[in-house]
Amino acid sequence: MFNNRFSQGMALNWRGPLMVAGIFAAVFAILLLMAHQNQSNTSDMGSSLREDPYGTSLLFDSYARAGYQVKRSQDEDTLSDENAPRTTAFFIGGFPSNDWKMEGGKFQVGEKLRGRLEDFLVRGGRVVLVAPSWRLKSKSQDWEVENQWSKAPHAGPIWISPDSGAMPADSEKMFLSADAPWLKTDPAWTILYSSSVEAKPEADSPVHVYMAMRRVGNGELIAASQESFLLNEAIERSPNPALLDFLAGGRPVVWVDETLHGLHQNQGVLWLLQRYRLEGALLLFWATLLALLWSISGDLWRHPAREQNAEIVRHSESAGVAARRLLQRSIATEQVVAECWEEFRRRSPQDAQTISADPQTGMRLRAALAQPPLAGYRELSRLIAERRQAATGPARPARDAHDNSTSSPKKGIEEARFA
Numbered sequence: 001m002f003n004n005r006f007s008q009g010m011a012l013n014w015r016g017p018l019m020v021a022g023i024f025a026a027v028f029a030i031l032l033l034m035a036h037q038n039q040s041n042t043s044d045m046g047s048s049l050r051e052d053p054y055g056t057s058l059l060f061d062s063y064a065r066a067g068y069q070v071k072r073s074q075d076e077d078t079l080s081d082e083n084a085p086r087t088t089a090f091f092i093g094g095f096p097s098n099d100w101k102m103e104g105g106k107f108q109v110g111e112k113l114r115g116r117l118e119d120f121l122v123r124g125g126r127v128v129l130v131a132p133s134w135r136l137k138s139k140s141q142d143w144e145v146e147n148q149w150s151k152a153p154h155a156g157p158i159w160i161s162p163d164s165g166a167m168p169a170d171s172e173k174m175f176l177s178a179d180a181p182w183l184k185t186d187p188a189w190t191i192l193y194s195s196s197v198e199a200k201p202e203a204d205s206p207v208h209v210y211m212a213m214r215r216v217g218n219g220e221l222i223a224a225s226q227e228s229f230l231l232n233e234a235i236e237r238s239p240n241p242a243l244l245d246f247l248a249g250g251r252p253v254v255w256v257d258e259t260l261h262g263l264h265q266n267q268g269v270l271w272l273l274q275r276y277r278l279e280g281a282l283l284l285f286w287a288t289l290l291a292l293l294w295s296i297s298g299d300l301w302r303h304p305a306r307e308q309n310a311e312i313v314r315h316s317e318s319a320g321v322a323a324r325r326l327l328q329r330s331i332a333t334e335q336v337v338a339e340c341w342e343e344f345r346r347r348s349p350q351d352a353q354t355i356s357a358d359p360q361t362g363m364r365l366r367a368a369l370a371q372p373p374l375a376g377y378r379e380l381s382r383l384i385a386e387r388r389q390a391a392t393g394p395a396r397p398a399r400d401a402h403d404n405s406t407s408s409p410k411k412g413i414e415e416a417r418f419a
Contacts, residue, residue: 084124171242175228189209191211361387
């Protein structure tokens with residue numbers, strides 16, 4: 001019975017929620033379109049977004065599954081916002097197109113990248129620099145990274161073992177292709193992976209270093225000469241858990257620079273939100289807009305319209321409820337009865353004049369206006385009811401009198417006959 005009455009009495013107001021959902025779907029589609037337009041479609045070997053064998057998406061997916069927080073950044077300036085002691089930053093190969101300048105007639109490349117690395121390392125960060133594409137030299141911190149290429153490549157692909165004193169005991173071997181470059185290092189670097197070379201007069205060192213580490217400022221810098229050991233194909237064959245954990249250094253955040261691979265985010269609306277961390281303010285704005293649209297759209301449950309013949313009658317309303325309605329208008333207590341009488345006088349001026357002019361009802365009216373709200377309101381209700389009864393009462397006798405008048409000739413005749 002309740003369900004039947006509920007279904008007949010109310011209907012679901014689906015138009016309001018549908019309008020809100022449509023507006024949010026349109027705005028979300030616009031934001032997605034902006035995001036896709038802000039991101040370049042170009043990519044290069046080593047990009048963490050590439051899923052083919054030449055990308056490193058599998059590497060960073062493994063980090064995410066292991067519990068690391070992976071941030072693939074398309075804005076190089078966000079590195080300055082990261083908590084350096086808790087972050088490991090990966091820079092894998094690539095050629096940024098806007099990081100060069102002419103200084104003193106010389107072509108300088110990688111100055112912006114070197115400055116960002118220095119600032120991050122001084123703050124205590126950990127940097128993994130893989131396959132640097134140009135020479136990076138810091139005069140203030142006295143460090144240098146550069147790849148060296150052999151004029152005559154070695155015999156063929158080989159596997160090299162890690163240095164037992166610097167790497168964990170269960171670290172995997174590193175695969176080297178036939179034309180793999182090596183690093184130019186100095187004694188400040190700790191060698192992690194290296195291989196010996198044949199003693200030749202032109203050889204500058206008896207070993208070729210392929211991965212090394214050193215302290216820079218308050219942080220650590222790890223450099224690797226090639227990126228093939230991090231690619232998806234290599235990770236799929238040998239996940240390298242010990243090596244990957246060693247590269248992260250136990251820091252919970254892994255930050256990846258994608259600008260080296262042509263993936264940039266333009267400085268639009270989304271960039272401003274991320275750069276100044278206004279995501280919370282944006283969510284608050286959308287929540288406020290949702291509440292506003294919901295209130296405008298109406299109630300969730302729509303009540304059916306009243307019948308056309310239905311009338312709103314408040315004469316049966318108790319005196320206490322009516323007095324409460326007046327008090328809710330912020331009317332002073334002593335003015336409630338007077339306000340009631342003034343309202344009645346405006347609506348029924350003739351009846352009010354009759355009540356005021358009559359000596360008996362006028363005296364009762366003055367007494368009612370001096371009483372408290374509830375008692376005075378009741379007295380006014382009695383006066384108005386008596387006035388209405390007096391105004392409508394004579395109408396029936398008049399009708400009866402008219403009927404009597406029609407029959408009076410007959411009565412007169414009969415009375416005369418009997419007389």
